[in-house]
Amino acid sequence: EIVMTQSPATLSVSPGERATLSCRASQSVSSNLAWYQQKPGQAPRLLIYGASTRATGIPARFSGSGSGTEFTLTISSLQSEDFAVYYCQQYNNWPPGFGQGTKVEIK
Amino acid sequence: QVQLVQSGAEVKKPGASVKVSCKASGYTFTSYGISWVRQAPGQGLEWMGWISAYNGNTNYAQKLQGRVTMTTDTSTSTAYMELRSLRSDDTAVYYCARDGERIVGATTFFDYWGQGTLVTVSS
DSSP: OOOEEEEOSEEEEOTTSOEEEEEEESSOOTTOEEEEEEOTTSOOEEEEETTTEEOTTOOTTEEEEEETTEEEEEESSOOGGGOSEEEEEEOSSSSOEEOOOEEEEEO | OOEEEEOOOEEEOTTOOEEEEEEEESSOGGGSOEEEEEEOTTOOOEEEEEEOTTTOOEEEOGGGTTTEEEEEETTTTEEEEEEOSOOGGGOEEEEEEEESSOOTTOOOOEEEEOOOEEEEEOO
């Protein structure tokens, strides 16, 4: 089973600043990596799939990069609605698995 | 538009079973698989298993093998997840989620999610 590790656990950022979130896989997942955003009391929302393809309706300030074992989600200029928990998920191998999440909070 | 609407919250005693439903609309139900993902209070996301809405094939997380059963009813475009022998650590919000891609034999990301169903296990 592939283990996904996200860092940092919590990221404190001021509105308008850039946020960089990391996700590492215990073995290569090629580009089969997705990112989700989850706000309190809500279901996760797909942001990125294929490591770098934005899902429908996702603003351009969200971008994903990486391949193999190292991945990054960048939010170029944080808006108030972006403060949430972000999860990465590998889907290269069964079982699909999630990282433990990074909470992006207001600094 | 694609929607997944889940059944309501449940409270169960340890040892009991729970069956959660997920009614799909806005797309051809049999064209996409459905996964179930749960989230314990304050915790992360845990994939539980997957079912093909086309032929009923399933793939369950190893830790839940023998306790979980996923089924579909194509006549009503509804997926079901039954969990038996409930324990306190099964207390969680349970989500259904649609496959983001149609690839035979491979797992994928999840593009649409249900609203979640809180299952509380308590004596």
